Amino acid sequence: xxxxxxxxxxxxxxxxxxxxxxxxxxxxxxxxxxxxxxxxxxxxxxxxxxxxxxxxxxxxxxxxxxxxxxxxxxxxxxxxxxxxxxxxxxxxxxxxxxxxxxxxxxxxxxxxxxxxxxxxxxxxxxxxxxxxxxxxxxxxxxxxxxxxxxxxxxxxxxxxxxxxxxxxxxxxxxxxxxxxxxxxxxxxxxxxxxxxxxxxxxxxxxxxxxxxxxxxxxxxxxxxxxxxxxxxxxxxxxxxxxxxx
Amino acid sequence: xxxxxxxxxxxxxxxxxxxxxxxxxxxxxxxxxxxxxxxxxxxxxxxxxxxxxxxxxxxxxxxxxxxxxxxxxxxxxxxxxxxxxxxxxxxxxxxxxxxxxxxxxxxxxxxxxxxxxxxxxxxxxxxxxxxxxxxxxxxxxxxxxxxxxxxxxxxxxxxxxxxxxxxxxxxxxxxxxxxxxxxxxxxxxxxxxxxxxxxxxxxxxxxxxxxxxxxxxxxxxxxxxxxxxxxxx
Numbered sequence: 001x002x003x004x005x006x007x008x009x010x011x012x013x014x015x016x017x018x019x020x021x022x023x024x025x026x027x028x029x030x031x032x033x034x035x036x037x038x039x040x041x042x043x044x045x046x047x048x049x050x051x052x053x054x055x056x057x058x059x060x061x062x063x064x065x066x067x068x069x070x071x072x073x074x075x076x077x078x079x080x081x082x083x084x085x086x087x088x089x090x091x092x093x094x095x096x097x098x099x100x101x102x103x104x105x106x107x108x109x110x111x112x113x114x115x116x117x118x119x120x121x122x123x124x125x126x127x128x129x130x131x132x133x134x135x136x137x138x139x140x141x142x143x144x145x146x147x148x149x150x151x152x153x154x155x156x157x158x159x160x161x162x163x164x165x166x167x168x169x170x171x172x173x174x175x176x177x178x179x180x181x182x183x184x185x186x187x188x189x190x191x192x193x194x195x196x197x198x199x200x201x202x203x204x205x206x207x208x209x210x211x212x213x214x215x216x217x218x219x220x221x222x223x224x225x226x227x228x229x230x231x232x233x234x235x236x237x238x239x240x241x242x243x244x245x
Numbered sequence: 246x247x248x249x250x251x252x253x254x255x256x257x258x259x260x261x262x263x264x265x266x267x268x269x270x271x272x273x274x275x276x277x278x279x280x281x282x283x284x285x286x287x288x289x290x291x292x293x294x295x296x297x298x299x300x301x302x303x304x305x306x307x308x309x310x311x312x313x314x315x316x317x318x319x320x321x322x323x324x325x326x327x328x329x330x331x332x333x334x335x336x337x338x339x340x341x342x343x344x345x346x347x348x349x350x351x352x353x354x355x356x357x358x359x360x361x362x363x364x365x366x367x368x369x370x371x372x373x374x375x376x377x378x379x380x381x382x383x384x385x386x387x388x389x390x391x392x393x394x395x396x397x398x399x400x401x402x403x404x405x406x407x408x409x410x411x412x413x414x415x416x417x418x419x420x421x422x423x424x425x426x427x428x429x430x431x432x433x434x435x436x437x438x439x440x441x442x443x444x445x446x447x448x449x450x451x452x453x454x455x456x457x458x459x460x461x462x463x464x465x466x467x468x469x470x471x472x473x474x475x476x477x478x
Contacts, residue, residue, distance in 0.1 A: 068374060112275070116333065116373075150285060155259060156258065190260065191260070192262065
């Protein structure tokens with residue numbers, strides 16, 4: 001399929017194909033504790049992305065996968081067959097293996113694995129609906145689910161993908177921009193620490209564009225982070241406030 | 246947990262800054278160059294003397310030495326038992342800690358505790374690298390016969406017990422059932438009619454759910470009086 005022209009992705013007035021401005025995020029919602037059997041869970045909507053993360057553990061790992069000094073974090077990213085417009089084979093693909101690893105490495109610096117030696121923590125991510133930037137939305141869901149599971153963490157992890165369309169940097173790209181744009185640049189951070197835990201790039205960006213992208217990401221990650229925090233606190237807010245009522 | 250701590254209760258998320266670093270960083274927090282941060286989603290407790298700590302709202306039981314726990318025997322070995330204590334770490338009860346000198350050739354440990362038995366035990370030692378070891382030597386420890394087991398979130402057990410045992414004393418006095426409360430979140434309910442038992446469960450669930458509200462003891466007291474009336478003593 002031929003690529004869409006760049007003018008479709010970004011009009012002269014700076015409006016993107018879904019009506020957003022260049023620095024505007026898609027609607028972002030987080031719901032905590034949607035699963036009752038899992039130790040922790042979160043459902044994230046980021047644009048048309050709909051992603052469910054469930055955490056099992058910590059539990060004692062099998063002998064052969066135990067680390068004596070830290071916990072073993074396992075992440076499984078999986079897309080449902082109905083998550084994309086063309087049926088996706090339900091079997092585990094090469095791409096999913098790669099993304100599982102990228103997401104795990106984005107989360108690992110935030111989880112205090114040394115608190116729980118010999119144990120294993122499993123994060124299962126199901127992409128129910130995909131609309132570009134699923135790895136970022138998955139990181140956002142997984143970090144909230146881990147916190148909900150009561151797992152010790154240095155910080156939450158928040159992610160967003162910066163892209164380039166019509167030679168312009170845009171924030172939180174959707175599927176169309178991902179496929180037809182000039183670059184896809186997912187970034188994950190620990191917002192309180194200002195540290196980057198995931199940085200990948202598909203496409204081409206100049207050195208100056210990379211620097212600007214990171215600055216743009218830093219800014220919007222703060223507002224994504226606020227949504228994550230609210231979702232976590234909301235679950236306990238009626239409890240904490242009920243003495244007044 | 247003193248009244249004073251309860252009054253300043255607040256919820257923190259992992260990575261949330263709790264202090265510039267003047268206070269002592271207690272359990273559930275960590276310190277780095279720029280201050281003290283929470284490492285859990287939990288309730289913040291600040292205290293001038295003891296510093297700041299965060300009690301997780303959820304999560305599994307982390308064994309602590311001298312804790313009374315209720316465990317379920319899951320495996321019987323030649324000289325020890327494996328015991329589920331609602332923790333990522335499987336407890337180990339050595340036959341010597343059960344007060345039995347065993348010759349593994351002649352004695353079958355199933356005679357003492359079999360798979361599926363519930364025991365009240367104390368944590369003797371735990372260093373995270375070796376399994377937590379348990380003992381059943383001591384008053385009130387050993388096999389638990391009969392009763393109904395419920396499991397609550399371990400970090401909310403302190404609320405079942407209350408400040409200096411205020412909640413558990415009240416429950417014991419006013420409920421028509423007996424409670425055995427393990428620090429690991431397992432609670433055994435013994436005695437009483439089926440109605441008493443289901444009422445007890447509803448009370449315990451309420452305490453669990455509202456563990457981080459104020460005035461909980463008073464609300465529970467009201468509930469108990471409404472059901473059983475005022476009792477003397």
